[in-house]
Amino acid sequence: MRGLKKKRRIQIIVLAFVLLGVSTALIGYAMRDGINFFRSPSQVVSDPPSQGEVFRIGGLVAEGSLVRxxxxxxxxxxxxxxxxxxxxxxxxxxxxxxxxxxxxxxGSMENGVFKATEILAKHDETYMPKEVVDALKEQGVYEAPSDQPNG
Incomplete structure (x- = not known):
């Protein structure tokens, strides 16, 4: 009787670890396309992404470059x-x-051009996405607006 309880307990523990492994694998599989890494234009040039890799790019829209x-x-x-x-x-x-x-x-890079599937813009005149601010700070060119604290 004692041996049977011990054997059953071991089976339950092994089954729990197997289920944990399977659930972790399924979560990882489901999220493989849902994780988009942020890159600045300098990072894209210095370390080009692989063909078809989905990522986020941020910065300022260059003046005079908007063509409809x-x-x-x-x-x-x-x-x-x-x-x-x-x-x-x-x-x-x-x-x-x-x-x-x-x-x-x-979006992703195709032949040296970023093909965007989604574009997000600022929501007021002082807002800039945190990733963009951080990238501009790394370049040493970001100046916080006078009415906004440094973030």
Whole structure:
């Protein structure tokens, strides 16, 4: 009787570890496309992503680079003041999207051009995404607005 209880306890523990391993593997499999890493234009140039890798790029929309094509196609360049990456996007841009404004785009690189599937823009005149601020601070070119504390 004692041996049977010990054997059953070991079976339950082994089964729990197997279920934990399977659930961890399923979660990892489900999230493989859901994790998008942020990169600045300088990081994209210095360490190019693999073909088809989905990531987020952020910076300032370069002045004079916004070109509206036929339909909903838009092209522009994103810069961190050191490097500039051309971007194309087929869709409706956010209302506050403008040149010299902060933006973050999700997509992948194709033949040296970032093909965006989603574009996020600032939501007021002082806001800039944290990732963009951090990237600009690394370059030494970020100046916080006078009415906003340094973050």
């Amino acid at each position: 094509g036929q339909g909903e196609t838009v092209s522009f360049s994103v810069t961190d003041t050191n490097e500039t990456i051309p971007v194309t996007f087929a869709g409706v841009l956010p209302d506050l999207f403008a040149e010299n404004a902060g933006m973050v785009g999700t």
